[in-house]
Amino acid sequence: MDFWRVPLDAADVFVTKGVVHILEERCKGCGYCIEYCPKSILTFSSRFNKKGYHPPMLTGATDCVNCHYCEIICPEFAIYSVEA
């Protein structure tokens, strides 16, 4: 999520950090996690999984905030985050 300005208390707010895991073989490429990750750190990979879908991958960013939204919106139990 982009802020139009840095919140005044940004320095005092503790932001959680997470690591995202992707179970590629379960993914059906719906793109929900990619579209709704508040940090926009997911994108489609160019790889195919066994069923012929493109699973998501990290854009290279490491600022996952462990919000679990990708995990709960995914219809396929194919992605989840854990505390870093």
Place this chain on the structure above:
Amino acid sequence: MTGKKKQTDITPAHPLDDLIRTDRIPHIWCPGCGIGTAFSACLSAIKRSCENLNNVSMVSGIGCSGRAAGYIKLDSFHTTHGRAIPFATGLKLAKPDMNVIVFSGDGDLFAIGGNHFIHAARRNMDLTVICVNNLNYGMTGGQAAATTPHKAKTTTSISGNPEDPFNLPLLAYAAGATYVARWTILHTRDLTESISEALSRKGFSFIEVLAPCPINYGRRNKEKSLDSLKLYQEKSIIKNGADPASVDLDFQNGIVLGTFVNRDKPTFYEKYKMINGLD
């Protein structure tokens, strides 16, 4: 329960893996289908609210959503078409301490199973009924259902549906349901909370979940799965306590979501015990 286990999974496992029959995953639901998300919210709510998982069961009817009973790694039963509620009623009366969840679709619960629904609500049977509303008969090829919006295109209404759909929360409330809520799969945190609340309370609880069916409904109405989610995002209005008569589904002007009804009434079993002088 799960038969032979095929270990194809990568460790560490998904946090809900202990509640799903992982040997049957990937499930049959189409890419972008919302049922998986609703099912996942239901599993998270079970984890949150139910201490003894041996005392929880899921009953489904027929249809795409009905497959859920086959994927949960708890006691479950996949009934005949429309009969999830009567089966669940019997189960609940035989095992009054069990938390019985009915997870099924709009066609199963409100068309062929419509009468069972209203009578279980009237009796205030202590069940949690989760209805995945995908606006059509998905599994059989996208025919018009009792929930298909007016003017929507389906295989049996190619120029647009001439009928008006049910307002499910109003129907549930009018029949006697003591807890009535509606969410979409995009509001999955609220949905999970609502299901947990329903599981922890007594009485007939009904939760409608709007979910995209991109393959059969979406395709004929120019709505890709992400378009449905965007529609939920742009058009949703959260109004807890809204009058169920005012929450007709209106995808143009606003989809009203929230917990509409939460009232206390004695359940069927409580009244039965009282009348028969049991305990």
